[in-house]
Amino acid sequence: MKASGPKYSPMLEQYFGMKAKHPEAILLSRVGDFYEAYGEDAEIAARALQIALTSKEAGSGKRIAMAGVPHHALSQYLARLVRQRFVVALAEQLEVPQPNRLVPRDVVRLVTPGTLIEEHFLDGKQNNYLAAIAAAGDTLALAYADVSTGYSAATAIDGENAYDELLAEVTRIEPAEIVADAPADLRALLSAALEGTQTRLTTPAVALVDQRERATLAGFSGAESLAVHRALEALAAFVDRTGVTNGERGPNEPQLYRRRQFLAIDAATRKHLELTEAQGQNPRATLLATLDLCVTSMGSRMLARWILTPLVDAARIGARHDVVAALLEEHARRGAIRDVLRGAFDLERIAQKIRFRRATPRDLASLRHTLDLLRPLRQLEFAPLAPLFERIGDFGAMLDDLRNTLVDDPPAQIGDGGTIRPGASDELAECVALRGDTRAKLSELEQRERERTGIKTLKIKYASPFGYAIEVSKSYAEAVPPDYVRRQTLANGERYVTQELKELEVAISSAQARQERLEHELFEALLERLAGDVDRLLVAADAVGEIDVLAALAQCAAERGYVRPEFSEESVVVIEEGRHPVMEAILHKSFVPNDLRLRAAQHRFILLTGPNMGGKSTYLRQAGLLTIMAQIGSFVPAARMRLGIIDRIFTRIGAGDDLASGQSTFYMEMAEAANILRRCTQRSLLLIDEVGRGTGTLDGLAIAQAICEFLLGLEEQAPLVLFATHFHELCALAEHWGLVANYHITAVENRAAGGAPVFSHRVQPGSSSRSFGIEVARMAGLPEAVVERAQEVADALSGHADIEERVPLRQKMPKRPSADRQMSFLGPDLQNHG
Secondary structure, X not given: OOOOOOOOOHHHHHHHHHHHHOOOOEEEEEEOOEEEEEOHHHHHHHHHHOOOOEEEEEEOOEEEEEEEEEHHHHHHHHHHHHHOOOOEEEEEEOOOOOOOOOOOEEEEEEEOOOOOOOHHHOOOOOOOXXXXXXXXXXXXXXXXXXXXXXXXXXXXXXXXXXXXXXXXXXXXXXXXXXXXXXOHHHHHHHHHHOOOOOOEEEOOOOOOOOOOOOOOOOOOOHHHHHHHHHHHHHHHHHHHHHOOOOOOOOOOOOEEOOHHHEOEEOHHHHHHHOOOOOOOOOOOOOHHHHHOOOOOHHHHHHHHHHHHOOEOOHHHHXXXXXXXXXXXXXXXXXXXXXHHHHOOOOHHHHHHHHHOOOOOHHHHHHHHHHHHHHXXXXXXXXXXXXXXXXXXXXXXXXXXXXHHHEOOOOOOOHHHOOOEOHHHOHHHHHHHHHHHHHHHHHHHHHHHHHHHXXXXXXXXXXXXXXXXXXXXXXXXXHHOOOOOEEEEEOOOEEEXXXXXXHHHHHHHHHHHHHHHHHHHHHHHHHHHHHHOOHHHHHHHHHHHHXXXXXXXXXXXXXXXXXXXXXXXXXXXXXXXXXXXXXXHHHHOOXXXXXXXXXXXXOOOEEEEEOOOOOOHHHHHHHHHHHHHHHHHOOXXXXXXXXEEOOOXXXXXXXOOOEOOOOEOHHHHHHHHHHHHHHHOOOOEEEEEEOOOXXXXXHHHXXXXXXXXXXXXXXXXXXXXXXXXXXXXXXXXXXXXXXXXXXXXXXXEEEHHHOOEEEEEEEEEEOOXXXXXXXXXXXXXXXXXHHHHHHHHHHHHHOOOOOOHHHOOHHHHOOOOOOHHHHHHHHOHHHHOOO
């Protein structure tokens, strides 16, 4: 920011004047061949980019910090700043620099995390959302858009849980940036929820005007419509301010939706089920990675959206299943479609760059190639995909235009020259011919001068500082004719010019300048023509993405033996020989299948007991994943599956402290349980694993039983529940509640292996009496003395023996092993890292 004190030099005054308009950004200003930052921005940029921090004369004998990057490397430095979630303002020179005159400059683009359109900043398989939040009274609205693809959506939320519902939507879409025109308490909640994420929270670009009339949106009340309009206006104003659209319309018309249109999956459930992001070390251990056999970026992004918003409309789900079933049967046709799509470029992002007039020659070459591929796709006679083929549209005229205007292999940038076919314009053809003619004349002149002077090594060369020159080695210095004018002395010779060569150079330069100007004009005219069809291109891109997803789901079913799920009017989940899709795909070996029967009027509540490491959590996750797969339109890994539409999935699996908010494991466990009990309905699926384990045994058992009884007390309105526990006392609930069924995961003791359990991973009716915790501790490498003592204490507590005079553990333990013995216990690999 501009500081008080001595006056800056004119260029720095200009810089800080621009900076005052964009205080949130690092300002990089074009100065010759560099983009430079000064003052505090220079210090921030130098640290972030790990580049040299220097200084510059600032006026009045003062110096100021300066850092800069070469203009040709701007993209790579911008990418590094964007990854660190900085906002960057780019100021360009608006005129050709003139001696002794300050070059006019202005900010032409704000590069922010939520408004990126360049491929090297983005992940092709993920949407990059900018979100806006607004309020109208007690009603909240969320609007979001991927500026790079044009995809846009909006919803309104009200009621006593509005804040929680809004936060759930925000965490679902994981925006790169949020514009929050919202109450202070909601902003505080957003800040807390976004702690530790990559999302940037900012304020609206301009104050919103409420005086004008706004239309009531279909399906929304007046207050809801007002809130949605405000959110959309905040979104549009922010995008406009960045300059990314070059004054063109930004995102498409939003898809208006209600959260109840989709199976609700909260942040905890997305995390526990690892839908799109793995919690372990294997990044492919997600449902998205397992199902993503898509061959286009458009398909991968659409599949990710489907997984996070499963349908609750049986007719729409069935329509997807119908297409997947047809593609599964038609192996050859499915393969042919996927082969065609495999060659397609990212039509969505290319279309948006055309809309914003930011497409490069190679973008248009990619568009030409993709449209050429899609032509035969539209002509396929395959009834299940006919509506999608029709949506691709006929782009014959556009394809002809691209073929006639663009060269076969265009350069990266229009300024590199050689982008437009000479035949696209008579004037350009004349210009190209003239340049070719002058090059031929250069060769003729070189040959004539060799013959005239007798200098056989004479050459005409081009050097950027001096232009064309006749180069003569020192050995022929005496043979140089008097009409040669020396231009440059070299180590081994001299460079000269003649009047004829000067005239020829002027002709060449004039023709080159004309060609560059014409190519710019013709390329911009081509972009203008293409921009008129951007909306049609985006419709086609959406259809291509959907075809790709459906074909990928069919491919998954074909490769892995998935079956079509059946839907019922009843509230049930019945699975025969179900398999965990992610583990099956990662392990590349047979997975132990299991049945699940959650029925409408009986056994709606399954109590699952069994040993540690037996697979209880896997069984719970499997039920959730198969339900989601069924409701996105995928087939499922099972012999058979029948379910009623599920409206919400809740999970309470695993535990961990929330260090950022200072909340303990047990507090987080109870908060998640409270959320489940408040929100679940008769159509919800609850997956609860070991609730109550984060506190003392007595309190934990009491809380677990109270939660069970609360859910069972809902009777006919009770949700479908899978409740895994080590509290075997809970199994007695089945004696009092007809909705409860006891199941266990079997394990047997292998006495030959010191009592270690052998896990079958099979789920069977009835309850388990042992958790095998001590045996698992031995398997994990706990010292044998500790394991033996644990067994003694367990036997005493269970009434099988007396604790030997309550001897303290430390007296029964052997002496602490020596350092050498400790090392040998760690093993040779860890010894080397001591």
